[in-house]
Amino acid sequence: MEGNIESKFKAAVSVDNVIFGFDNNDLKVLLIYRGAEPYKDCWALPGDLISLDQDLEQSAENVLQNLTGLDNIYMDQIHTFGRVDRHPFGRVFTVAYFALIKIQDYMVKPSSWAEEAAWFPINEVPELPFDHMEILAYAKDLLKNKIRHQPIGFELLPKYFTLTEIQSLYEAILETQFDTRNFRKKLLSMNLIVDTGRQQKEVAHRPAKLYKYITKRYAQLQQSGFSFDL
Amino acid sequence: MEGNIESKFKAAVSVDNVIFGFDNNDLKVLLIYRGAEPYKDCWALPGDLISLDQDLEQSAENVLQNLTGLDNIYMDQIHTFGRVDRHPFGRVFTVAYFALIKIQDYMVKPSSWAEEAAWFPINEVPELPFDHMEILAYAKDLLKNKIRHQPIGFELLPKYFTLTEIQSLYEAILETQFDTRNFRKKLLSMNLIVDTGRQQKEVAHRPAKLYKYITKRYAQLQQSGFSFDL
DNA sequence: TTAAATAAGTGTATTTTGCACACTTTGCCT
DNA sequence: AGGCAAAGTGTGCAAAATACACTTATTTAA
Numbered sequence: 001m002e003g004n005i006e007s008k009f010k011a012a013v014s015v016d017n018v019i020f021g022f023d024n025n026d027l028k029v030l031l032i033y034r035g036a037e038p039y040k041d042c043w044a045l046p047g048d049l050i051s052l053d054q055d056l057e058q059s060a061e062n063v064l065q066n067l068t069g070l071d072n073i074y075m076d077q078i079h080t081f082g083r084v085d086r087h088p089f090g091r092v093f094t095v096a097y098f099a100l101i102k103i104q105d106y107m108v109k110p111s112s113w114a115e116e117a118a119w120f121p122i123n124e125v126p127e128l129p130f131d132h133m134e135i136l137a138y139a140k141d142l143l144k145n146k147i148r149h150q151p152i153g154f155e156l157l158p159k160y161f162t163l164t165e166i167q168s169l170y171e172a173i174l175e176t177q178f179d180t181r182n183f184r185k186k187l188l189s190m191n192l193i194v195d196t197g198r199q200q201k202e203v204a205h206r207p208a209k210l211y212k213y214i215t216k217r218y219a220q221l222q223q224s225g226f227s228f229d230l
Numbered sequence: 231m232e233g234n235i236e237s238k239f240k241a242a243v244s245v246d247n248v249i250f251g252f253d254n255n256d257l258k259v260l261l262i263y264r265g266a267e268p269y270k271d272c273w274a275l276p277g278d279l280i281s282l283d284q285d286l287e288q289s290a291e292n293v294l295q296n297l298t299g300l301d302n303i304y305m306d307q308i309h310t311f312g313r314v315d316r317h318p319f320g321r322v323f324t325v326a327y328f329a330l331i332k333i334q335d336y337m338v339k340p341s342s343w344a345e346e347a348a349w350f351p352i353n354e355v356p357e358l359p360f361d362h363m364e365i366l367a368y369a370k371d372l373l374k375n376k377i378r379h380q381p382i383g384f385e386l387l388p389k390y391f392t393l394t395e396i397q398s399l400y401e402a403i404l405e406t407q408f409d410t411r412n413f414r415k416k417l418l419s420m421n422l423i424v425d426t427g428r429q430q431k432e433v434a435h436r437p438a439k440l441y442k443y444i445t446k447r448y449a450q451l452q453q454s455g456f457s458f459d460l
Numbered sequence: 461t462t463a464a465a466t467a468a469g470t471g472t473a474t475t476t477t478g479c480a481c482a483c484t485t486t487g488c489c490t
Numbered sequence: 491a492g493g494c495a496a497a498g499t500g501t502g503c504a505a506a507a508t509a510c511a512c513t514t515a516t517t518t519a520a
Contacts, residue, residue: 005279007240009242010240010282011243011282051238052321054314079307081286082243082280082285082289089234092235093323179509180468180470181471181510182508182509185471186506204465205466206466207516409480411480411481412480433495435488436496437496437497
């Protein structure tokens with residue numbers, strides 16, 4: 001390293017993840033219970049300081065991986081927060097990410113938790129430390145916008161899902177109601193999901209057909225100028 | 231400061247601005263000619279290291295202000311770049327911003343330049359150092375998406391503009407052609423711009439009407455569930 | 461076995477929006 | 491006065507969005 005950088009410019013940089021899940025018609029966020037200062041014994045967004053030999057993206061993935069044991073997850077950078085006084089121990093910038101996970105995949109192996117963690121319905125999140133409330137607000141907003149223009153809702157659903165499930169996912173996130181017939185017509189006309197021939201089991205009513213999302217299809221369609229919209 | 235942060239986490243953070251302008255039917259970017267190492271004597275995005283007592287947003291605004299003398303400019307955070315080896319002198323994260331300026335306002339007082347700077351048409355940008363090419367690509371992309379859903383195109387035009395000007399702005403950024411009649415119909419139906427009664431002067435053909443953008447109107451309409459789309 | 465309960469699934473008519481398309485007007489210049 | 495250059499303007503057709511209500515499949519309890 002030839003021309004070193006003056007220490008008056010040196011700050012810490014962290015990543016914070018807003019991890020979304022969907023379950024029982026509720027959009028949920030995964031929070032951790034802080035075991036160390038500052039803000040010990042508070043619920044907060046999972047995050048970590050970035051060490052100098054780690055790429056930014058990599059750090060965000062590591063936080064997720066350490067917490068959930070999951071890999072190959074949809075993640076997206078949200079925004080970077082850098083108020084001078086946002087951290088009580090010194091100057092810390094934080095780069096916020098969001099991740100969408102299939103909550104069912106995660107629930108089955110909670111033994112991998114490095115720290116105490118819990119899912120909170122998006123409207124029952126406790127007061128969060130630092131500027132995490134602001135980060136969460138940004139994340140919700142981005143999710144709302146993104147889900148209408150990109151087929152990312154499927155990341156929150158199990159591999160096989162019903163049309164009712166995806167509709168209520170959209171309704172939960174966008175905080176609106178859709179007409180069932182119109183919603184289905186539009187969704188199916190995009191040819192991104194297919195009927196698998198399977199059915200729901202063990203429900204106390206007419207079982208719904210199970211569909212799956214065809215990842216490749218979207219990539220193909222995009223070439224031809226197709227744009228997702230719901 | 232009670233619990234200090236270990237120095238193994240300390241990196242530098244900079245801001246880099248992608249400053250867009252529109253002139254002569256061309257979308258342009260403002261680049262500076264670097265007078266210092268690294269990459270001395272290269273054209274690059276204007277940027278600066280953030281000092282510890284400065285908020286992130288503030289730093290981005292300062293870079294713009296120092297370069298152009300302009301204030302109250304539309305700016306937006308794009309993305310943060312944090313590859314380990316992106317800077318040859320050490321670990322430097324950079325937060326990229328974009329700014330939209332009325333190029334005419336700027337052109338008249340180039341004396342305020344702190345460094346040598348020049349406008350480059352977006353398709354004639356020279357090879358840029360660091361990951362600035364990647365940053366520029368992100369910025370173009372964001373601009374393309376944003377301009378279709380938010381009335382930010384006006385930030386690139388003079389206070390009074392013609393319908394032809396705004397159409398060619400959209401055509402330049404989106405790299406498409408619009409039908410004049412349909413474009414005008416849609417734009418005018420949003421009630422965001424009004425005919426000022428003024429006219430173009432000193433053109434060798436029928437002078438066009440001059441319109442202006444009503445900032446307040448958009449805020450009002452948003453309340454009523456209106457969404458901008460072009 | 462039958463009836464009730466629950467959610468799944470399905471079609472049509474109307475309104476709105478998007479899109480294609482070509483000629484006339486205004487003012488300047490020579 | 492005639493030519494030039496860009497501004498400005500309306501209609502018809504096709505596609506998409508919206509509003510709207512009943513039938514079907516399965517489980518559970520009488």
